[in-house]
Amino acid sequence: MRSVEELLEISPWTKELIDDQRARVESDLIERSYVGGSYICHKGQPSDAWIGVLDGLVKLNVFSHAGKAVSFAGIPAGSWFGEGSVLKGETRKYDVIALRDSRVVFMPEKTFHWLLNNSIPFNRLLLMQLNERLGQFISMVEHDRLLDPDARVARALASLFNTFLYPGAETRIQISQEELGYIAGASRQRVNQALRMLEAEGLAAVDYGMITVLDVEGLRRYEGKQTE
Numbered sequence: 001m002r003s004v005e006e007l008l009e010i011s012p013w014t015k016e017l018i019d020d021q022r023a024r025v026e027s028d029l030i031e032r033s034y035v036g037g038s039y040i041c042h043k044g045q046p047s048d049a050w051i052g053v054l055d056g057l058v059k060l061n062v063f064s065h066a067g068k069a070v071s072f073a074g075i076p077a078g079s080w081f082g083e084g085s086v087l088k089g090e091t092r093k094y095d096v097i098a099l100r101d102s103r104v105v106f107m108p109e110k111t112f113h114w115l116l117n118n119s120i121p122f123n124r125l126l127l128m129q130l131n132e133r134l135g136q137f138i139s140m141v142e143h144d145r146l147l148d149p150d151a152r153v154a155r156a157l158a159s160l161f162n163t164f165l166y167p168g169a170e171t172r173i174q175i176s177q178e179e180l181g182y183i184a185g186a187s188r189q190r191v192n193q194a195l196r197m198l199e200a201e202g203l204a205a206v207d208y209g210m211i212t213v214l215d216v217e218g219l220r221r222y223e224g225k226q227t228e
Contacts, residue, residue, distance in 0.1 A: 002054050002077060004029055004105060010078055010167045011052070013129070016121035028111040034098040041096040047085035049106035053077050056102025057175065059182055060094045073136065073159065074099070074183040076173065079166045083126060084133070086112050099179045132164050149186050151224035153194035156184035157204065157211065158219035172212045180211075198222070 004026065008014045014022060031054065034040055040051070040058060053075055060072040060081070072094060075081050085092055086109055115122045136159060157180060160166060160173060181191040195211070198204045203219050205212040213219065 001103070004031060004054065007052055007054055007078065007105065011080060012164065012167060013080075013122055013125040015125075017115075017119060021115065021119055021122075025107065025111060025115070028108055030106045030108070031103065032106070033103050034101070036098055036100040036102070038098050039095060040098055040102075040104060041092055043093060043095050044091050047082060047088075047090060047092045048109045049082070050080060050086050050109075050112045051082045051096070052080045052105045052107070054103040054105060056104075057099045057179060058102055058104070059097050059099055061097050061182075062094050074156070074175075074179070076160055076166050080129075081133075083112075083129060099182065129165065132162060136162065136165065148224040149184070149190050150194040150197055151222050153180065153184045153186060153191050154198055154203065154219045154222035154224070156180060157198075157213065158216055158222075159183070161213060161216050171214075171216075172210060174210055176209050197224075 008022070008026065014025070017025070029052075030049075032040075034056075036056075043062060055077050057077070058075045060075065062072070073081075082092070082096075089109075116126070160175075160183075161171075177191045177195065178188045180195075181188050184191065184194075186194070195204065195206045198219070199206050201218075203213075203215045203222065205214060
């Protein structure tokens with residue numbers, strides 16, 4: 001189980017904080033645990049904290065009035081998210097759901113804005129994170145409209161290995177086919193079929209509840225059979 005100190009050690013934005021800033025961050029963080037399937041945040045709630053994932057896996061999700069679910073991203077352990085909503089001071093635009101038992105930390109809005117006002121390196125790294133996040137969501141829209149399910153599964157798996165957004169990610173990731181399906185927008189059966197194809201092409205190795213990525217760049221380039 002990762003500690004708060006270990007999370008901060010691997011987080012790019014902490015590297016240039018001075019000792020007093022680091023100490024305040026550590027003292028202000030609030031740690032909470034959630035069982036798989038539970039809501040960490042609800043759409044429409046105030047975005048009053050920046051969120052880091054200590055252990056587990058969470059997803060950003062919305063539901064239509066008809067009950068259809070759309071997942072924006074899977075957030076693995078070692079990652080921080082929600083900075084855009086905190087910056088704008090708006091209500092949260094999505095639900096945050098624990099896909100499995102997870103531990104998260106909340107940096108209060110007040111601490112977040114204090115860092116913005118007192119640390120130029122924090123501002124610079126936050127801009128880089130926002131840029132990476134924008135690129136991730138643009139790619140997601142492109143993949144959803146242009147790629148077949150096999151390629152969407154490949155790109156969804158690759159998205160979990162963005163070393164800037166998700167610095168704690170390892171080549172071997174604990175994730176079920178159902179969990180990956182939530183992120184890719186595909187059924188568990190369709191994910192199983194896609195993973196067999198990716199495994200046959202030497203891009204990934206699949207074990208029970210575990211996937212080893214053998215070629216991240218190959219997954220990012222994988223196109224499958226493009227739709228017209």
